Amino acid sequence: MAAAVLVLAACMGNTAVLPTNAQTAVTEQPQASQTPFQPSATPRPLSVVVNGREVSLAAYQAELNLLSAAEAETGAAHSEAEKREMVLNELIDRALLAAQAEADGYSLDASALEERVAQLAADVGGNDALAAWQTQFGFDDETFREVLRESELAAWQRDQILAAIPDPQEQVHARQIRTREKATAEDVLSNLKSGAEFATLAKQYDPTTGGDLGWFPRGYLLQPEIELAAFDLQAGETSEIIQSAVGFHIVQVVERNSERALSPLARTILHQKALNNWLDEQKTNSKIEILLP
Numbered sequence: 001m002a003a004a005v006l007v008l009a010a011c012m013g014n015t016a017v018l019p020t021n022a023q024t025a026v027t028e029q030p031q032a033s034q035t036p037f038q039p040s041a042t043p044r045p046l047s048v049v050v051n052g053r054e055v056s057l058a059a060y061q062a063e064l065n066l067l068s069a070a071e072a073e074t075g076a077a078h079s080e081a082e083k084r085e086m087v088l089n090e091l092i093d094r095a096l097l098a099a100q101a102e103a104d105g106y107s108l109d110a111s112a113l114e115e116r117v118a119q120l121a122a123d124v125g126g127n128d129a130l131a132a133w134q135t136q137f138g139f140d141d142e143t144f145r146e147v148l149r150e151s152e153l154a155a156w157q158r159d160q161i162l163a164a165i166p167d168p169q170e171q172v173h174a175r176q177i178r179t180r181e182k183a184t185a186e187d188v189l190s191n192l193k194s195g196a197e198f199a200t201l202a203k204q205y206d207p208t209t210g211g212d213l214g215w216f217p218r219g220y221l222l223q224p225e226i227e228l229a230a231f232d233l234q235a236g237e238t239s240e241i242i243q244s245a246v247g248f249h250i251v252q253v254v255e256r257n258s259e260r261a262l263s264p265l266a267r268t269i270l271h272q273k274a275l276n277n278w279l280d281e282q283k284t285n286s287k288i289e290i291l292l293p
Contacts (some may be wrong), residue, residue, distance in 0.1 A: 006015040044142075048088060049289040055150075058143040060292070063087045065137045088290065097154035106156050113149055120148075138226045161278050162271045167262045170218070174230045175211040175253040177202050178247050185241045185248035192238060198252045215257075219273055221264050226251055 047060035071077060078086065078154050101107075108116075121130040132146050175198070179185045188201055202211035213221070213230075221227040223244040233239060233253040242249040262270065 028101070040235050046291045048091055048095070048291060049287075050092055051099060051286050051288075053095045053099050055095055056143060056146060057292075058138070058140065059147050060087060060091060061137045062143055062147065063090065069137065084292070088292075092288060093279050093284070094150050094154040094225045096279060096286065097157040099148045100282075101153040101157040101160075102162070104157070106153065108149055108152055112150075115146060117145065118153065158275060161274055165267075165270050165274055167267060168259040169262065170258050171215045171229075171256075171260040171262075172230050172233075173215045173257075174213045174226075174233075174251055174253045175202055176213060176226065176252070177205050177211055177250045179205065180247050182241065182243070182248050185250060189241055189250055190289060192250065198238060201250075213251075215255075215260060215263070215266075217260075217262060217266055217270065219270055223249075225249075 022214050035127070042170045045057035046054050047057045048055045064083060067083055067087060083191070117130075121127045124130050125135060134140070152228075177185075177188055177198070179188065188205075191201060192198060199210060205211065213226075216227070216230075218227065218231060223246065225244045226249055229242050229249075229251050230253055235253050235256050237253055239249075239251040242251065
């Protein structure tokens, strides 16, 4: 059923459990309620417990099925151990985000959750189509609602984290000359101090781009040493030699702007870093129990 192909990009962009057309609805805010979710009266086997928040074994298996189906469609291939780790990481991240959403006062009661299920059914062609989709990937009704609820909560919390990234923000437009040897960089710097044009020398070392790094905000470049040096310079100024893991650099700032809109790529990178940093901090201070056999 092509209309119900899984969108494999939940709150962290790994695995997901929502049929097509549901991704945009993840960021909607269903009616908030403090009514707690009522789990099954019968204890279910668990896959992981995150700070006391239980994730069922059935949810783990269904997510694993989704990942395997995605691999079959895209041609990607991971070992069983890699898939296990990928799914566990997604479930742990989702649980941490969902727990924080509830701590911040956001919740879904049973009525709001059922409205969400009904909307998903309508999106994929009716209750029978949704039931067929669930069966295909190993979701029973309880597991489907468990994962849907966690995904909704996690998506809300993710949006709160990303909303804290300012846009526009301070950025610089810089270019660089990079060499493998320090002695070469020293010769270049000497030539620059003697009056050589930065752009001319940069073109010699990088004929394709002329060393142009474009506009970037703090936290964007892969070499933080270059970024730190660039933000310490004013327009037209040139740095001393900067050593990084990939060589020796001399940086010149072409322009500065205290409030420049982020490019789509810069926004994506900063958002992912913010989310990863938040999750890393949470994991450091969390009790995570893996219960898989």
